[in-house]
Amino acid sequence: MIQCEGLVKIFKAQDIEVVALQGLNLNVEQGEMMAIIGNSGSGKSTLLNILGGLDRPSAGQVNVGGWDLLKIKDEQLVEYKRKTVGFVWQNNARNLLPYLTALENVEMPMMLGGKVDRAYAKQLLEWVGLKDRMNNKLQQLSGGEQQRVAIAIGLSNRPKLLLADEPTGSVDTQTSDQIMGIFRRVNKEIGITIVIVTHDLTLASKVDRVVAIRDGLTSTEFLKRNPNLDAAGEAIRQGGGLQDVHEAYVVVDRVGRLQVPKEYLEAARIGGRATMEFDGEKIVITAPKSLEEEKN
Structure with missing residues (x-):
């Protein structure tokens, strides 16, 4: 997809x-x-x-x-x-028109697409648990109910x-x-x-x-x-x-x-560079040795 x-x-x-x-x-x-x-x-x-x-x-x-x-x-x-594509925003104001009912909000994208399917709009509101609230205006719905209307809107054009x-x-x-x-x-x-x-x-x-x-x-x-x-x-x-x-x-x-997750790098004290070795089974990433350590 x-x-x-x-x-x-x-x-x-x-x-x-x-x-x-x-x-x-x-x-x-x-x-x-x-x-x-x-x-x-x-x-x-x-x-x-x-x-x-x-x-x-x-x-x-x-x-x-x-x-x-x-x-x-x-x-x-x-x-x-x-x-x-359908979209559900965190901010309900981007999904919903406050002067319309829940059902009318769901039908709006259908209208813009040229064909309103009221039966499907009602089915969507039933799916999101708003069968008895579909004719309510937005100010009559809680924040959670409004977000469920927004989900139905996102699905309205299939x-x-x-x-x-x-x-x-x-x-x-x-x-x-x-x-x-x-x-x-x-x-x-x-x-x-x-x-x-x-x-x-x-x-x-x-x-x-x-x-x-x-x-x-x-x-x-x-x-x-x-x-x-x-x-x-x-x-x-x-x-x-x-x-x-x-x-x-x-x-x-x-x-x-x-x-590599930052917490792993910090625990291994790895900064801008690292050494990498393959032992035949595993890839091992370690902090590079300093010149003094290599001499010893």
């Missing part, structure tokens, strides 16, 4: 250039539900905006559902955003890919669990590919695969170890780490580049 190779994004402001993505590689299978995590400034939101057609990549390759987003024309981009940017960032733990349950249900029943950007490790623990981004590159992947994802989320709430519920892997790209 998604294939990024050597993806680069450079933002320019006057004489200053900021490289947000520095050759990122990422593959996401059709029907997969996965999360992207990273610190502020790591490049995760930039990646999401590129996948959503909101930003253009500077270089590299990025293909989504058969669309080449590096070469796509402006008129094709409109069609891509209407038919291929996209192949749903992108969610911190979808539970402004709701409580119970509502967060409910929203993740909705994502898992639509992923299973519709087969839609879902990519969630989050800094919440509890949320990340509830998907099969997590990709960590650091300094504009994919650094680590975590694959599900615990089949009970709800229990995995609770384990993290009780003080566990993502490694306790997922198996961690370092990502190696096609030319052999990898990012």
